[in-house]
Amino acid sequence: MPCNLAVSIAKAAVPKERLRALLTADAIKDVVLTYLVRQYAALSPSLLSAQGNVVRYRLGKLTLTIADGEVSLDGTRMKAIDADQLATNISELLTQLAGRLFQKQVQAALSGVTTRARMAEVQGVRQQAAVFTINL
Amino acid sequence: MQMRVVALPDGTIQIFGDEGPFDEARQATERLLALLAEQGVPVELVGTVEQHRADVEHVHLQEEVRRDQ
Numbered sequence: 001m002p003c004n005l006a007v008s009i010a011k012a013a014v015p016k017e018r019l020r021a022l023l024t025a026d027a028i029k030d031v032v033l034t035y036l037v038r039q040y041a042a043l044s045p046s047l048l049s050a051q052g053n054v055v056r057y058r059l060g061k062l063t064l065t066i067a068d069g070e071v072s073l074d075g076t077r078m079k080a081i082d083a084d085q086l087a088t089n090i091s092e093l094l095t096q097l098a099g100r101l102f103q104k105q106v107q108a109a110l111s112g113v114t115t116r117a118r119m120a121e122v123q124g125v126r127q128q129a130a131v132f133t134i135n136l
Numbered sequence: 137m138q139m140r141v142v143a144l145p146d147g148t149i150q151i152f153g154d155e156g157p158f159d160e161a162r163q164a165t166e167r168l169l170a171l172l173a174e175q176g177v178p179v180e181l182v183g184t185v186e187q188h189r190a191d192v193e194h195v196h197l198q199e200e201v202r203r204d205q
Contacts (some may be wrong), residue, residue, distance in 0.1 A: 006140075006188040008153035008161035012169060012179035020148045089192075099145025109175030120197040122144070129197060132144040132196040136163045 010049055014102065020069040023094055023100040025050035028066060033057065040081065059086075069094055095124075101131040110134055137164045142197070143173045146165055150194055 029050040036045035036057060043060035050056075057064040061076040063085065070096070071087045107117060109132060116133040137160060140152040151168060153161025162185040172179050 002154050006154055006157050007156065008151075008165060008185050009149065009194050010151040010162075010165045010169075010185040011182040011194070012151065013148040013182055014177065014179050018178065020150065054204075096145065097145050101148070102147050103143045103145060105177055106141065106149065106172070109177045110141060111170050111204040113171070123196040125146055129145075131197065132141045132143070134141060134168070136137050136139055136167055 019102060020051075022064070022098050022105070023069040024053055025055045027101060028094065028097060029055050032066065032090065032096055034092065035090075039089070040086070043081065052127065055126045066090070066094065069098070099127075106130065107132065139162065139164055139168060141168070141173075151185075152188075161185070164182075 029047055032055065033045060033047050036043075036059060040059055043062075045057055045059045047058040048058050048063070054065065054067045056066075057082075062081075063074045064086070065074070067070045071090045072132075073083050073087055077083055107114070110132050111134060113134040114132045117133055120129050120131050120133050121127070122129050137156050138154045139161075140154060142150045142152070144150070151165050151188060153164055154162075165185045169181060
């Protein structure tokens with residue numbers, strides 16, 4: 001429905017810390033491991049531990065830690081990978097994952113009143129929007 | 137009242153009241169925010185509920201890319 005038929009518009013947001021709180025160990029451990037295995041297979045990535053909001057992985061001689069959505073790397077730096085780039089890539093992956101989890105959370109919260117749900121792209125910006133039509 | 141909620145991956149939502157008088161759309165928006173909070177999604181209104189005008193900045197959606205239901 002084009003927006004020129006809308007009668008009201010409101011904007012709302014969840015605090016950033018609430019977004020980060022969605023990145024629990026259970027939510028991220030498999031997603032990040034799948035990414036690491038695909039992108040850094042030569043380093044034989046493996047999951048070391050996952051508890052609360054802290055997940056640790058081993059990649060070669062590096063230990064990758066994600067704690068409350070923050071990424072850190074310890075261990076011997078290797079020529080084979082750019083550790084800073086790796087940390088940046090994982091941070092971006094977590095940002096995308098938090099966004100998807102947020103959209104799922106909204107979907108679940110509105111499930112009782114939603115008459116239609118779909119995904120759309122926001123014009124001019126490469127991001128996907130979850131769109132819910134509801135009756136109140 | 138029919139409303140649309142657009143949830144963006146940056147943790148923001150935009151709520152459109154699609155029909156009826158503005159006052160009713162505003163009240164429905166407030167009910168919707170209360171419903172989200174009850175369900176554990178504590179979104180906070182940014183600014184106020186605005187009456188739609190051409191100069192009110194908001195998202196525009198393009199082609200549908202995936203239908204969930």
